Amino acid sequence: MALKILINGGKGRMGQAVADAAGQAGLAVGASVDVGDDIKAALATCDAIVDFSAAGATRTLLELALAQHKPVVLGTTGHSAEEKKKLLQLAAGIPCVWAGNFSIGVNLLFALTRRATAILGPDYDTEVIEMHHRFKKDAPSGTAARLLEIILEERKLGAEALRHGREGMTGARQPTEVGVHALRGGDVVGDHTVMFAALGERIELTHRASDRAIFARGALRAVEWVVNQPPGVYDMQDVLGLQ
Numbered sequence: 001m002a003l004k005i006l007i008n009g010g011k012g013r014m015g016q017a018v019a020d021a022a023g024q025a026g027l028a029v030g031a032s033v034d035v036g037d038d039i040k041a042a043l044a045t046c047d048a049i050v051d052f053s054a055a056g057a058t059r060t061l062l063e064l065a066l067a068q069h070k071p072v073v074l075g076t077t078g079h080s081a082e083e084k085k086k087l088l089q090l091a092a093g094i095p096c097v098w099a100g101n102f103s104i105g106v107n108l109l110f111a112l113t114r115r116a117t118a119i120l121g122p123d124y125d126t127e128v129i130e131m132h133h134r135f136k137k138d139a140p141s142g143t144a145a146r147l148l149e150i151i152l153e154e155r156k157l158g159a160e161a162l163r164h165g166r167e168g169m170t171g172a173r174q175p176t177e178v179g180v181h182a183l184r185g186g187d188v189v190g191d192h193t194v195m196f197a198a199l200g201e202r203i204e205l206t207h208r209a210s211d212r213a214i215f216a217r218g219a220l221r222a223v224e225w226v227v228n229q230p231p232g233v234y235d236m237q238d239v240l241g242l243q
């Protein structure tokens with residue numbers, strides 16, 4: 001029998017994309033809930049949760065999933081680092097795939113960024129540029145945040161190395177800086193570029209999403225995978241076997 005998913009944030013752009021993709025992925029939508037709906041009752045009839053809602057909803061969602069032992073695929077972004085740390089402790093009690101980006105192409109970009117950063121080293125000034133539609137509520141995007149985490153890990157730098165925009169900055173760029181720039185406009189689904197610039201050459205790794213169905217398909221692939229995993233927090237690199 002097809003796995004039954006509960007979609008949280010069902011009326012949103014991603015919630016609808018997940019509902020549209022479910023049939024093709026061989027999954028059934030047991031319930032689709034949004035602000036004000038009784039998620040607790042709906043969850044009892046489903047096998048797993050797919051969440052694309054709002055950062056403020058994550059704690060309650062994880063508590064409900066823990067109480068009912070339901071795996072979660074969590075796509076919502078916009079949590080502060082401190083908030084995320086606490087939420088990860090909760091999520092570890094259930095099988096949970098938490099990914100800032102469920103696209104297969106972007107997950108390859110993550111792997112390529114790690115490799116390029118390691119090979120190129122600190123001589124190559126590294127900047128992350130992202131662009132999203134005018135309605136996006138958080139900045140930088142969860143995907144940009146993950147790219148930055150990877151770069152900082154490989155370069156052994158702390159969060160103080162990040163330069164968001166550069167408003168008011170005086171003086172030359174420091175080799176230990178990692179820049180991040182968020183552009184907003186129109187209906188752009190999601191563009192991410194990691195730029196490595198040295199004296200005499202520049203390398204750019206770019207991913208452009210043109211249809212949010214890619215995130216929905218990735219999230220549904222994560223559902224099929226996570227229902228067979230022990231409790232713990234996983235990401236798309238685990239689902240795709242990229243690490």
Ligand code: NAD
Nearest residue numbers: 009011012013014034035053054057075077100101102215
């Ligand atoms: P959206 O604004 O179109 O939809 C969000 C929906 O969630 C709305 O219908 C809203 O009413 C609902 N919602 C808000 N609070 C809720 C709550 N407490 N309980 C239930 N529903 C609630 O946004 P979107 O473009 O669909 O994106 C949703 C989230 O997913 C954002 O955080 C976005 O950044 C993220 N996102 C992640 C990925 C990924 O691959 N991880 C891809 C795209 C978007």
